[in-house]
Amino acid sequence: MPNRLTVADRIIIHLSNYTKYLESYDVSIDISQDGIAAGLRISRAHATIELKKLKENGYVTEKQSHIKKGKTRRKVYFLTPKGEERVAEILKYVKENEIDLSRYQDIRKCKGPDLWDSLDEKFKPIIAMASVFRKPFSRDVLPDISVSLLPVDEKGMVDLPQEIKEYVLSVTETNRIEDYHNFAADYWLHCDDIKEVLYHLVMAKRFNDAEILLYNHAAELMLSPDDELFETVSNIRDMTPGYSDVVHYVQAEMARRIGRAEYCLILTKMMEASSIPSERFKGYLIEGKLHMDHEEYHLAYRSFIRARGVFDDHMDTNIECCVAESLLKNEDIHEAQEILMRLVSQGFKDYDDEARAYYLLGTIAIKTGDDDEALRMFTISRRAMIKRQSEILTTLSNENFSAGMRSKAIEYALMADECTLNLPAVEPSKTRK
Incomplete structure (x- = not known):
């Protein structure tokens, strides 16, 4: 007998790990012909021939069993008592000849x-x-x-x-x-x-393609930040000027969301020194949010005011809501209310900002003891959130219709209509622009 294991012996050793599942309803695919072939790294045809011989010699038996996580029953193999005896002989041979069994596993x-x-x-x-x-x-x-x-x-x-x-x-x-x-x-x-695409693009050092992907899917990726995704975006190198503000924004904001405060602060300082206005704006904005996370409301207010100053030719509703919230957290109710009322008077282009502004006004109303006004503000805030949800569902419906998925398009359209039907009765005091 040569100083190695035959394929038949390897199959017997392989099956010896699954004897306890002989009476189980669900069994592993590893004891099917495909599983045995994959486990031993041989062809399926070779496995079939060897299993037939082992069965004829009384070492294995076959049965139909349900495969775990599968929908079908398949032919699987177990050792007979004679096969179990053969296991002991093989293991003795392995020990006597100092054969490394791991390479056959x-x-x-x-x-x-x-x-x-x-x-x-x-x-x-x-x-x-x-x-x-x-x-x-x-x-x-x-x-x-x-x-x-x-x-x-x-x-x-x-x-x-x-x-x-x-x-x-x-x-x-x-x-x-x-x-x-x-x-x-x-x-x-x-x-x-998209998450896996981005990872592999970065690992392939296709940084420009990674930037483009991040530019087009930043909002989607930011919905589920984690350490793996953070590491991926942090490894993007050699940024091109047209995408650097987006890449730095995602890197800094993701660091903030997963609790990497020091790294986030380093990035925001770098962004604030940029010659690109949009990057400076985002740097101050994220820095302010970071201070809000740590209840440093006076520092948050200062960062938000700096962000506001980057574009002094127009009012950004998101940053105004941030300024108002930082003031509210500092108990400066009067100034916060003035800012929010200015937003209400000019109207909103974004449902998220509208919902946030009215929610903050509702919070102010509670603090001032006006419960009826608080209820009205919260109701308007809820209307905006529902409209935002309807807007998202309508977009999904249109995208699925364009992709030829008509049934999905109809499903999302019906969900959007249902959202509209569930709108609270209270109307906003100002109409949308």
């Missing part, structure tokens, strides 16, 4: 170096391509090979263990990794996953 259980060393050179690029993905992805997008190299779930998705990904990328050439990130960016663009 399921890819998800392998150590990175063991896996890499056991691979044929022509298969290493496939593993490297798979290693750049942070999320499960479709196996179909990778080159087709005869060997079931990657573990695939019931939905045809691949997700390698993080330890393997890190090792594989550490031994792969940098330019190859950038190529693979380009490939992944195109995949996620097709899937409409």
